Amino acid sequence: MITVDRVSYTLANFSLGFWFVYFQYYWFPRLRNERFLHGEHFFLLYCALMAAGFAFLNTLTSFETANTLIGAIPIAFLLGVEIAIMGYYRHWEYLPAFIEVSILAYLLIEFVDMMIISATIQATNMVFAISVWGTLTELIIDNIIYALLALGIWLTRAPMENMIQDIMGRSTEYLFLGFMSVIALAYILFEYSLQTLQKSEQYLVFSAGIAGILLVGLTLSTYILMQTHIQEEHTQLQMQQHEFREQYTAELNRQMGEVRKFSHDYQNMLLGLGGYLEDKDYAGFRQLYIDIRSGWATSNAAELTIGDLDNVPSPTLKFQLYHNYLLAQQSRVQLFVQTPEPLTATVTTLKELGQIIDRTLPSMWPVVSQLTPAMVTLELKEVDGRLRFSLTFPVPADARLDGHTRVAAQKGTLDFSELRESLSQSATMALQLKLHWGQLIVTLPTG
Numbered sequence: 450m451i452t453v454d455r456v457s458y459t460l461a462n463f464s465l466g467f468w469f470v471y472f473q474y475y476w477f478p479r480l481r482n483e484r485f486l487h488g489e490h491f492f493l494l495y496c497a498l499m500a501a502g503f504a505f506l507n508t509l510t511s512f513e514t515a516n517t518l519i520g521a522i523p524i525a526f527l528l529g530v531e532i533a534i535m536g537y538y539r540h541w542e543y544l545p546a547f548i549e550v551s552i553l554a555y556l557l558i559e560f561v562d563m564m565i566i567s568a569t570i571q572a573t574n575m576v577f578a579i580s581v582w583g584t585l586t587e588l589i590i591d592n593i594i595y596a597l598l599a600l601g602i603w604l605t606r607a608p609m610e611n612m613i614q615d616i617m618g619r620s621t622e623y624l625f626l627g628f629m630s631v632i633a634l635a636y637i638l639f640e641y642s643l644q645t646l647q648k649s650e651q652y653l654v655f656s657a658g659i660a661g662i663l664l665v666g667l668t669l670s671t672y673i674l675m676q677t678h679i680q681e682e683h684t685q686l687q688m689q690q691h692e693f694r695e696q697y698t699a700e701l702n703r704q705m706g707e708v709r710k711f712s713h714d715y716q717n718m719l720l721g722l723g724g725y726l727e728d729k730d731y732a733g734f735r736q737l738y739i740d741i742r743s744g745w746a747t748s749n750a751a752e753l754t755i756g757d758l759d760n761v762p763s764p765t766l767k768f769q770l771y772h773n774y775l776l777a778q779q780s781r782v783q784l785f786v787q788t789p790e791p792l793t794a795t796v797t798t799l800k801e802l803g804q805i806i807d808r809t810l811p812s813m814w815p816v817v818s819q820l821t822p823a824m825v826t827l828e829l830k831e832v833d834g835r836l837r838f839s840l841t842f843p844v845p846a847d848a849r850l851d852g853h854t855r856v857a858a859q860k861g862t863l864d865f866s867e868l869r870e871s872l873s874q875s876a877t878m879a880l881q882l883k884l885h886w887g888q889l890i891v892t893l894p895t896g
Contacts, residue, residue: 453584455512456581456584457579457580457581458508458511459504459508460504460581461562461587462500462507462508463501464500464588465558465562466500466503466507467496468554468558468595469500469551469558470495470500470527471496472550472553472554472557472558472599473550474492476610476613477543477546477610477613478795479797480535499531502526502527502530503526503527506522506526510522510523528551532544538874539873539874540874542618543613543617545622545623546613546617546626549625549626552632553629556632556633556636557598561595562587565587565591566587569586607795610797611796614796614797692768722734753770753774753784753786758771758786759791760788760790760791760792760829761788761829762792762793762794762799763803765803766802766806769806769807773810773811776810776814777810780814780815780817781823782823782824782825783822783824783825784810784825785824785825785826786827786828787827787828787829787830788830790830792836793895794895795895798893798894798895801873801893802829802836805838805868808868808871809868810825812863813825813842815861816861816862817843819861820844824842824843826840826841826842827840828840831895834895835892836894836895838891838893839888839889839890840889841886841888842886842887842888843885844858844882844886845859845885849882850880853869853880854878856887868891872891873893876891878891879891
């Protein structure tokens with residue numbers, strides 16, 4: 450086996466640990482946007498601190514004992530801290546996907562590192578390869594390759610994030626986790642078996658070959674799963690758009706029917722009024738006018754159109770907004786949607802926004818419909834790198850805040866406690882009353 454001194458071993462463990470943690474969080478923008486990780490500089494500092502702790506423990510355990518169980522302490526420490534942080538911020542739903550990505554990152558790191566070491570030994574000699582200068586040379590090449598990989602797979606972040614969100618909690622996620630766990634276990638067993646070989650060059654080449662084969666297999670499997678998911682999502686999106694168009698067309702047809710009916714009635718009204726005037730029957734004219742006026746009703750014409758939602762990038766979110774608008778119309782509540790600027794939030798943020806809308810608006814209509822004016826204003830706006838969801842609604846004179854999540858009144862109670870519990874740790878919520886109006890504000894990270 451290859452043996453190096455403490456300095457080379459510590460440097461190698463720090464570099465590999467840093468990139469391992471970096472790639473662990475690569476497809477999880479939600480985990481990277483927590484308060485202590487917010488901003489790229491803080492995230493890189495977090496990767497460096499985790500790598501330093503891992504390198505210190507790995508050097509300590511590797512040089513003090515050859516016990517396999519004790520040698521597992523560093524990785525147990527690394528994963529334990531990450532899982533503890535995940536639990537503190539209530540992100541347990543990400544755990545299976547996080548383990549899957551960790552396995553993929555481990556195989557990637559191992560494959561690149563072993564190939565570089567093998568190439569260095571073949572290009573120079575064993576003495577240089579295990580020296581401090583040889584280790585530094587190998588790590589420089591490693592870091593360049595890892596940085597290029599991080600840039601090269603940048604476009605996969607959105608599809609992977611979308612897939613992770615959609616399969617979360619489904620059987621597909623656990624089947625994929627089991628598949629990757631078996632592959633990781635097989636590789637670890639191969640690696641420990643190959644370490645017993647006397648010729649280090651053969652051990653490294655063979656181990657790198659196995660890691661490469663497993664990595665290619667996992668990458669292809671992930672790619673196939675991603676493409677399947679994208680196709681399913683595309684089909685679902687087409688169905689939602691078709692449903693949206695049908696709903697919108699049906700509403701327009703209904704309104705066109707009302708307009709045609711009004712046009713016919715309008716002609717009859719003019720003829721009737723004109724007839725009374727021609728006969729100078731002013732009493733009949735007045736009575737007909739009263740009859741016409743008493744038959745008028747407030748129009749529920751669809752004032753919200755597709756064009757009004759052009760600044761909303763997600764077709765699914767457009768459908769949710771328009772669907773809730775029609776539900777509000779049915780309850781005789783006027784909903785105004787304001788998006789003054791195009792939204793640039795990520796797919797994850799827009800999905801959480803959709804969940805907020807579904808948890809908030811439908812339950813408001815029965816209460817707001819009893820108030821005057823029965824009007825709600827929804828505003829979506831990006832302020833200082835955060836998406837601001839603002840909901841302004843009427844409240845009666847006896848309304849009061851019950852805690853931080855409820856507006857209580859004699860005509861009904863608006864309860865937003867379920868919404869607050871469903872929000873991610875990085876989101877904030879505020880509920881306030883001003884004179885005869887209430888306002889709910891939820892802010893989400895856009896990145």
